[in-house]
Amino acid sequence: MTSGYEYKVVPAPTRGVKARGVKTPEARFALAVETLMNEMAAECWEFLRSETLPSEERAGLASTATQWRTVMVFRRPRDVEEEEAEAFHPRLLDTPFTEISAGPAFAPGAALPVTGPQEPPLTAPHVASAPAVPASGPDDGPEAPAPADQDGGHQAGPEGAQREEETGTARP
Numbered sequence: 001m002t003s004g005y006e007y008k009v010v011p012a013p014t015r016g017v018k019a020r021g022v023k024t025p026e027a028r029f030a031l032a033v034e035t036l037m038n039e040m041a042a043e044c045w046e047f048l049r050s051e052t053l054p055s056e057e058r059a060g061l062a063s064t065a066t067q068w069r070t071v072m073v074f075r076r077p078r079d080v081e082e083e084e085a086e087a088f089h090p091r092l093l094d095t096p097f098t099e100i101s102a103g104p105a106f107a108p109g110a111a112l113p114v115t116g117p118q119e120p121p122l123t124a125p126h127v128a129s130a131p132a133v134p135a136s137g138p139d140d141g142p143e144a145p146a147p148a149d150q151d152g153g154h155q156a157g158p159e160g161a162q163r164e165e166e167t168g169t170a171r172p
Contacts, residue, residue: 005075008045010036012070036072045074 013036016028037047052070059065 004077006078007048008040008074008076009071010040010074012036012050012072014070040074044076046076048073048075 013029013032015032016022016025016030017032017035018028019031022028022031040047050070050072052068055067055069056064057067
């Protein structure tokens with residue numbers, strides 16, 4: 001489990017800073033601490049605490065001495081997008097199915113078969129021709145004009161109707 005914060009530890013100031021209007025050693029030391037905290041806050045670091053920790057250091061040629069060091073601990077939230085980008089590991093998907101099998105229904109979360117894109121037909125779909133118009137007889141009443149063919153002429157008489165019935169088209 002990773003922490004939602006990153007931490008930075010810096011040495012605490014050991015001396016005060018001279019400034020106009022700041023006279024006492026305590027005020028100068030406080031100004032040094034305040035300046036450090038404001039600099040860190042400008043970089044989005046939040047002050048967490050101050051610690052005094054032992055540090056073993058060389059004292060002379062062969063001996064060591066323990067020195068106590070005061071440090072200031074700061075933290076800030078991790079950049080979640082950057083962390084997620086580092087944790088992102090893409091994987092290759094399985095080859096999709098080309099046909100849907102007639103089997104049981106798919107379980108939730110199971111990979112569904114994928115079919116390729118549908119190609120358009122190479123020719124226009126066949127349209128059934130309209131039913132032939134029967135030739136008008138003596139009982140039909142007034143004769144309606146015959147439909148025009150592609151040349152702009154009219155099909156006249158029973159020959160056009162008979163040709164329509166035989167071939168399924170009204171062309172001469």
